Amino acid sequence: MYKGLLVTLASLWLAGCVDTNWRTAETHEIMPPLDFSLVDEDGQAVEAEDYAGKVTLVYFGYTFCPDVCPITLARLAGTLNRLDDDVRDAIQVLFITVDPARDTPEVVKRYTGAFGDEFTGITGERAEIDALTNRMRVTYEYETPNKRGDYIVNHTSAVFAFDREGEARFLIRDSHPITDAVADINQLVTES
Amino acid sequence: MVSNLLNTFRRLAGGMLVMLLTAGYAYGQDVQVTDARVSLLPGEQPGAGYFQLYNAGDEAVVLVGAESDAFESVELHVSSNQDGMAHMQAVEQVEIAPGERFAFAPKGHHLMLIGREKALKVGDEVDVQLEFADDQRLSVTFDVVSPVSL
Ligand SMILES: [Cu+2]
Numbered sequence: 001m002y003k004g005l006l007v008t009l010a011s012l013w014l015a016g017c018v019d020t021n022w023r024t025a026e027t028h029e030i031m032p033p034l035d036f037s038l039v040d041e042d043g044q045a046v047e048a049e050d051y052a053g054k055v056t057l058v059y060f061g062y063t064f065c066p067d068v069c070p071i072t073l074a075r076l077a078g079t080l081n082r083l084d085d086d087v088r089d090a091i092q093v094l095f096i097t098v099d100p101a102r103d104t105p106e107v108v109k110r111y112t113g114a115f116g117d118e119f120t121g122i123t124g125e126r127a128e129i130d131a132l133t134n135r136m137r138v139t140y141e142y143e144t145p146n147k148r149g150d151y152i153v154n155h156t157s158a159v160f161a162f163d164r165e166g167e168a169r170f171l172i173r174d175s176h177p178i179t180d181a182v183a184d185i186n187q188l189v190t191e192s
Numbered sequence: 193m194v195s196n197l198l199n200t201f202r203r204l205a206g207g208m209l210v211m212l213l214t215a216g217y218a219y220g221q222d223v224q225v226t227d228a229r230v231s232l233l234p235g236e237q238p239g240a241g242y243f244q245l246y247n248a249g250d251e252a253v254v255l256v257g258a259e260s261d262a263f264e265s266v267e268l269h270v271s272s273n274q275d276g277m278a279h280m281q282a283v284e285q286v287e288i289a290p291g292e293r294f295a296f297a298p299k300g301h302h303l304m305l306i307g308r309e310k311a312l313k314v315g316d317e318v319d320v321q322l323e324f325a326d327d328q329r330l331s332v333t334f335d336v337v338s339p340v341s342l
Contacts, residue, residue, distance in 0.1 A: 063237045066238040066239055067280065068271050069278075070233060070339035071342060077340055110233075111234075114338065148265070152281070157277065158276060
């Protein structure tokens with residue numbers, strides 16, 4: 001028992017030297033810093049640097065999605081609710097649409113408003129969104145529209161975490177328990 | 193005092209259970225629908241319908257569609273996660289064997305309710321007709337909820 005504890009402590013101490021001690025999935029080695037030129041939910045041109053200073057959680061989705069996107073954002077809101085107020089104040093969530101034709105600033109603003117003050121909707125030129133998703137190796141694809149003109153967009157389902165300087169640190173998958181996301185976000189906020 | 197409270201709670205819980213079970217009363221009482229909720233956000237975005245379906249009969253039932261006066265169209269959909277990609281697609285039908293339960297639940301099967309015919313808010317109720325293969329229909333009352341509550 002004591003031996004097991006010592007091994008655990010030793011591995012924690014060792015892990016502290018590299019950026020791989022996340023309970024979720026490490027991204028620092030595989031993903032570039034956050035970088036974009038897009039439009040925020042108030043219609044203002046924004047750059048990634050405008051969001052420096054806080055921990056940023058990024059989710060790519062589209063508002064026509066009734067199930068996965070709202071449920072993921074609701075789960076993220078539930079995750080943030082488990083953090084202390086001062087930790088939460090140091091976090092912002094960017095919902096970046098991959099469907100700017102339907103997701104105008106007004107639409108993403110109303111949509112993200114349902115999840116909490118930390119949530120901001122981001123839209124922009126399709127080419128700029130593609131530049132960002134290509135850099136992050138995030139994929140999405142449009143399906144053929146139906147008779148009504150509605151179309152489904154399949155998209156990456158993870159939530160990406162960036163530190164206050166915009167460096168990629170970890171990503172949260174559906175399969176990660178909320179307690180792991182809470183622990184990692186807490187650590188990311190308090191490390192700096 | 194405590195036992196009084198407990199009894200009151202039991203009566204309330206029992207009443208709620210009866211209400212839930214009778215939400216989908218009809219169709220020979222063989223098909224029972226419970227926990228029916230429509231997850232909606234402010235605006236014009238589509239909603240998602242979730243519910244539990246129980247086939248209490250001795251023959252398979254096949255859900256083939258749904259419609260509602262409150263929406264332009266209602267489709268049977270399924271969400272899935274393939275290699276970290278969220279996919280969604282329409283499904284033609286869902287078959288439930290005798291004695292089986294089937295859940296329409298977040299990030300799985302759901303009703304996709306598109307094009308609101310009237311304004312809806314959390315706390316409202318929406319009637320949806322579930323359509324089965326043998327031309328049977330079941331009217332189910334869904335509670336409008338926020339996805340944040342799921
Ligand atoms: Cu759907």
